[in-house]
Amino acid sequence: MLSRQTVARLAAQPSLAAAPSSARNMATLRELELRLKSVRNIEKITKSMKMIASTKLAKAQRAMQNGKQYGIANSEVFQNAEPSEAPKRKLFIVISSDKGLCGGIHSSVSKATRRAITAGEHGAAPDSPIMVIGDKSKAQLSRTLGNNLALTFNAIGRDIPTFADAAGVADLIIKSGVKYDAIAIVYNKFVSAISYESAVAEVLNEEALKESPGFKAYEMEDDVTKDLAEFSLANAIYAALTEGHACEQSARRNAMDNASKNASDMIGSLQMQFNRGRQAAITNELVDIITGASAL
Template sequence: MSALFSSARTAARVAPSTRAFSSTPAPQATLREIEGRIKSVGNIGKITKSMKMVAASRLARAQRMMNEAKAYGAANNAVFEQSDAAKTEAKVEKILYIVASSDRGLCGGIHSSVAKAARKDILSGEGAGKEIRVVALGEKPKQQMSRGDGAKDIEMSFSQIGKSVPTFNDALAIADKIEAENFEFDKVKVIYNKFLSVISYEAVSLDIYSMKALQGSPAFAAYEVEGDELAGDLSSFALANAIYAGLVEGFAAEISARRNAMENASKNADEMSAKYQMQFNRMRQAAITNELVDIITGASAL
């Protein structure tokens, strides 16, 4: 048995290998390739610095418009607090989520922030176990909400958002489109990015109650109003207010996030350019040293 095993081992050593393994090291970049990388990184750094300057110039106007738009969100809160509509929240069975962001990228996690907040509220928050509809304001939140099980809840989406500072007419047009679909809802939650500072933001929501919720509130019932016109107008105006406040404040947060993202990208480009420049200098010095060695060796041989 031992003789059979030793002969089999000897045959395996002699037989040619069926699989060839290569141990050739990866080729190193040449001086010309590194020089090309330095130029490419430098061009990227110029672009990111320009985009940072553009975002910084737009940020002041966005903040000014945001401060003006906050009055619209405060008006909504005053209406629902004074009408005591929040006490009807126990009867909420149908919720319409409006996820507000934009179409543009290169601004960090600004879009995923609102999508995560909306998905969390739908799955484990107020929307858990209730009839849900989702309206996406912008292509980016639409893409984010389309992942996983959220795609079936998207009823509408709007594009061409975020190119300029949103106006109240834009919000009014969006609210009219939503109301034209005749969605049945007891409550609307507008989820947007709240501007905290030039370096931070967070996803929050503005709540709007339906006409039925307003009519069922104790404070609103104290007014003798015939018909549903007043409650319907209040609900429609509150929806447009909330959309406008969310779009404008989200726009300011996006511009600030883009400025920070471009600043970080510029710093990374500068660091990478310095790294490649050091590598280029070392390789160039090594090449010069080798040429000098060859010259001295040839002279010594003569």
């Protein structure tokens, strides 16, 4: 049998399964150091993306001012060409983009479209066809309104949208064979550099223009009305694309600014934890040294 002194000495020794406290502190400090490095790198990226978005926003606002002139001309045409009866079938065109990291810019138009289809707003019906410009809103609408999607576009307006992009989209819409009496363009309206809201712009098709009392007062050839309808659709799409692009750049700048602030707050919190852990590790080592010197 073991003596009492031997049993007491064995009980005082640390178990082999338990790691020393200094080793645990070193592991925690290493993890905090790696996380600090990761968050600092993220902060550098978000600050760079904010600067890029700020530069692009100035260009996008200038393009938006030019695009608004097309929208103003369209609104004057349709104000004098009100249809004799309400359109029975509407086609919804959702203006979005392919890029993310810009807050809720895409979900804004997606929610407005879902609300219009389900609640019957703007003359919508449950089977109203939808065409989407941009992969982000396409992915969101395909979950709930997948059967309504008739045509989708991507790689439109990667930089600043041009009238050629809008004209190409309008040409494909007309040639798609989708039947409609009017078009409702759902886009983001630029309110200020920090806010935006979803809006709907309506465009009449060729038949609705012909039957409107304002156009019946003039003798026009069929080709004139057809060309006017196509040109008006391209104008409206171009105005919506430029305004949506400006909203996207503004939202991306604000999102990257908020991300940079959150990263800065996280760096401060992690730095404090790291300093406390390092101070605790140094204190433990000093206590071990003093205890060992006292034992001697």
